[in-house]
Amino acid sequence: MLIQNTAGTTTYGTVKQILTTTTFTCTITVQIPPAQTALVFKFAEPYSEAGNIITVNSYLIANSYIKIQLIESAIENNHGEYAYTRLTDVIDNFLIAYVGAGKLIPSVKRTDVIFHARRGLQEFSYDTLxxxxxxxxxxxxxxxxxxxQDYVNYVKASWVDELGVLHIIYPTDNLNQSPYYTFTQDDEGKPIQDGFDSNTEVTSQTNATWDKTNPRYISGGFNNDLNNANVLDRNYTDGALGQRYGLEPQTSQKNGWFKIDERKGTFSFTSNLANKLILLQYVSDGNAYDLDSRIPKLAEEALYAYIIYSILSVSTGIQEYIVRRFKQEKSAKLRNAKIRLSNLKLDQIVQVMRGKSKWIKH
Incomplete structure (x- = not known):
């Protein structure tokens, strides 16, 4: 415990021992000024935290109130958190509700439940969650x-213009691909090996050539292509719009291309996208953060059904009709979860349909 002035600017020493509520043994390192100097006693660390338990290192008067303020990142993480449940909670709840004496699953290892829960989360992530x-x-x-790090497959890549509008970046597909191996070859075309009998490699010429290619030579785009989605921008090329016949639709776009280098684990983009802001959308399987993964409560029951079916289907002594019943239950609850998570709103559908030829009254 520190001995300081009321402003907290000067520390005179520390409390060595507390004899009574009014008697202390102190170690003074700085001379305390003469009389009429008010002193306060403070803990060097007012509180400590371990295991989500906060311990206050002070004597508090009865009925005292303590205000605990979370840091900004913790506050942000709590927003919307109630709509989800943790995977570890799903596992604990399953062991309590579905496993035990007198139940269809009398006993099961926790590791088995963890495996099937994570597999269920992985499958749900692809088309449900x-x-x-x-x-x-x-x-x-x-x-x-x-x-x-948690990438499984890409959904869409887009670059952002000055109006904030997204422009889709297309994959190269059959235009270009990154080679996985780039062996050094001798005059006969055979790979050259080093002293450890390993094939030596060189820099990919395919990638180098593609990186310096001007995408306009492939797309046929104008030199002064617009860089935003402003429909009021006009230029002298407007007169040529709609008059360029014979173009290949697959390559007739000005947004550029991207490809995936599986060996290096990178996305590669064409030169016209250098220094541009892009938005990369991708699918994850939900297992990148171990048991701390979150499950929407709207799909929690479907995950329970998936786990119980997966366990029963590999257990001995379970009649086939029981396995089929839980398979049907799993499918039904998964279908319900998809409907719930689709988040369809009637007013939004009506707003879209108002642009159609047939009016919908509501």
Whole structure:
């Protein structure tokens, strides 16, 4: 415990021992000024936290109130948190509600439940849960960006113009692909090996040539293509719009291309996207953060059904009709979860349909 002045600007020493509520043994390191100097006693660390338990290192008067303020990141993480439940809670709840004496599953290892729960989360993430993530990145001069750690498959890549409008970046598909191996070859075309009998490699010429290619030579775009979605922008090329016949639709776009280098684990973009802001949307399987993963409460019951069916289907002594019953229950609850998570709103559907030829009254 520290001995300080009321302003807390000067520390005179520390309390060595507390004899009574009014008697202390102190170690003074700085001379205390003469009389009429008010002193306060403070703990060097007012509180400590361990295991979500806060211990206050002070004597508090009865009925005292303590205000605990969360840091900004913790507050943000709590917003919307009630709509989800943790995977570890799902596992605990399953062991309590579905496993035990007199139940269809008398006993099961926790590790088995964890495995099936994570497999269920993985399968749900592909077509049921809100598993599409997005990240905002700037394409560097190297034209390559690392694939996100929890990436499974891409949904869409877009660059952002000055109006904030997204422009889809298309995959190269059959235009170009990154080679996985780039062996050094001798005059006969055979790979050259080093002293450890390993094939030596060189820099990919395919990637180098593609990186310096001007995408306009492929798309046939104008030199002064618009960089935003402003329909009021006009230029002298407007007179040529709609008059360029014979173009290949697959390549007739000005947004650029991207490809995935599986070996390096990167996204590669064409040169016209250098220093542009892009939005990368991708699918994750929900298992990147171990048992701390979140499950929407709207799909919690479907996950229970998936776990119980998965366990029964590999257990011995379970009649086939029971397995089929829980398989049907799993499918039904998964279908219900998809409907719940689709988040369809009638007023939004009506608003879209108002642009159609047939009016819908409501």
């Amino acid at each position: 809100k598993s599409v993530k997005s990240t905002e990145l700037t394409v560097p001069s190297t034209l390559s960006l690392a694939i996100p």
